[in-house]
Amino acid sequence: MKITAIEVYGHQLTYAHGEYVMSGGRAAQRQHSTLVRILTDEGVEGWGESCTLGGTYLPAFAEGTREAVRVMAPSLIGEDPTNLVAIHQLMDRSLLGQNSAKSAIDIACWDLLGKVAGLPIARLIGGIAQPDFPLYEAVPLASPADMAAFVRMRSEAGISRFQLKVGNDPYDDAARTRSVVEACSKDVVIVADANGGWNLQSAVIAVRELAGLNIFIEQPCRDTADCALVQRMSSLPLVMDESVVNAAELYRAKYDAGAVSVNIKLARVGGITGAVRMRDQAQELGMTICIEDVWGGDLTSAAVAHVAASTRADALMHASFFNDWTLEHVAGYQPRSVRGRGKAPEAPGLGIEVDIHTLGPALFRVEK
Known part of the structure; x- marks a missing residue:
């Protein structure tokens, strides 16, 4: 199995109870999440997500997460997404740190691995x-x-x-x-x-x-x-x-x-x-x-x-x-x-089905 393309989507998440407030005046009613879709030559796809709490909670922010995926993605095209060790080595060679972006890609790869194996990730x-x-x-x-x-x-x-x-x-x-x-x-x-x-x-x-x-x-x-x-x-x-x-x-x-x-x-x-x-x-x-x-x-x-x-x-x-x-x-x-x-979903991979129609067009797509 080879990665043929990586797509990134933006997804706004509204806090269900009004305003989420933490110490130091950090507060927000919504957050901007980043969704990663990995497509393969076998027609199987994997999804991952990473969402920051603004830019003052951890050294990460939504725009940075997305740009980091854009930088790492070319090195992953043509690689086997089920070989997690190799995927992480390639990401680490592209960028130091940037764990927020790496997390979304990692989750998508695990989703693919579970689907290929016919087993839930757990x-x-x-x-x-x-x-x-x-x-x-x-x-x-x-x-x-x-x-x-x-x-x-x-x-x-x-x-x-x-x-x-x-x-x-x-x-x-x-x-x-x-x-x-x-x-x-x-x-x-x-x-x-x-x-x-x-x-x-x-x-x-x-x-x-x-x-x-x-x-x-x-x-x-x-x-x-x-x-x-x-x-x-x-x-x-x-x-x-x-x-x-x-x-x-x-x-x-x-x-x-x-x-x-x-x-x-x-x-x-x-x-x-x-x-x-x-x-x-x-x-x-x-x-x-x-x-x-x-x-x-x-x-x-x-x-x-x-x-x-x-x-x-x-x-x-x-x-x-x-x-x-x-x-x-x-x-x-x-x-x-x-x-x-x-409880964990029982279907293969993440065990859930993403309705792509709930999302707007991809922010960007990286392919050969």
């Missing part, structure tokens, strides 16, 4: 470790009362795991967190996620103010070393996210920062291939894992579902289905969550 990356798995939902940064109301509303839909957006004034963040804790039953999992928004002083104040609550703290500071300093002054279990981009940083997250869990985003580590590698390393280190992505729709949710389903139940903290958080759907709103739980 079967190819370890097997089905659990038939379904818990999902979390993010709670946009707002007033304590509004965040508590959001949690009550989503609890009615069966969600029992929440990631609270904090990372501004530590005293205000403590009030937000306490309000949500009071609105939840004791068995609800709550993660206060600063997205690296606190400086060292604010983070120390925050963990002091939050001491004694049954919660996790996620990425209090941008740098792993600063998170380690904060954790020495905290009794709360630490989750690491944005600064963990490779195996060395994962090791530092556990042994330097004392993290018990890591959040793995596909676009941050280069797709399903990187996520599975880091997932397996984290499992061996005895850490728990959240499997998700930066943002996305049906394609992203399907990719996340396969990685989550093949993760050991004792190691998976939770996952996310971003197509529950967004209004637009390219694959019939599949996969679909049920009462706060998700």
